[in-house]
Amino acid sequence: MKTLIPTVSLGCLLFAGAASANSETFELGKELHDNNCVRCHDSSMYTREESRIDDIDSLRTMVRGCQNNFDLAWFDDEVNAVAHYLNQKYYHFD
Numbered sequence: 001m002k003t004l005i006p007t008v009s010l011g012c013l014l015f016a017g018a019a020s021a022n023s024e025t026f027e028l029g030k031e032l033h034d035n036n037c038v039r040c041h042d043s044s045m046y047t048r049e050e051s052r053i054d055d056i057d058s059l060r061t062m063v064r065g066c067q068n069n070f071d072l073a074w075f076d077d078e079v080n081a082v083a084h085y086l087n088q089k090y091y092h093f094d
């Protein structure tokens with residue numbers, strides 16, 4: 001019984017950690033996006049009918065391609081954060 005309690009609370013901690021990491025990723029992605037990505041197109045680009053994006057991988061590839069267009073030189077983490085943000089907000093892939 002004594003060993004059970006620490007195990008349970010560690011489990012809760014890990015779970016809470018994962019949840020807040022996710023919303024931090026969302027906030028980071030939103031900030032990077034709003035500061036950098038609305039020069040050529042607004043968010044209607046992401047809901048257009050002829051969207052070329054059909055899964056999370058092509059979304060990530062598109063984010064990387066678009067940020068290359070003006071040499072932002074984002075790290076993978078930043079590309080992933082923006083892809084995560086766009087997915088949560090517009091695309092809703094699994």
Ligand code: HEC
Pocket residue numbers: 033036037038039040041045046047048050051052053059062063066067069070082086
């Ligand atoms: C230099 C201009 C330019 C900038 C800046 C730009 N984009 Fe784009 N983006 C485009 C163009 C043009 C297209 C349409 C490409 C096509 O239809 O093949 C596009 C399309 C997209 C799409 C695909 C939309 C869809 O569903 O078909 C995504 C996602 C995207 N951009 C994300 C971003 C992100 C994230 C940034 C910021 C890093 C960004 N863009 C900055 C020009 C730009």
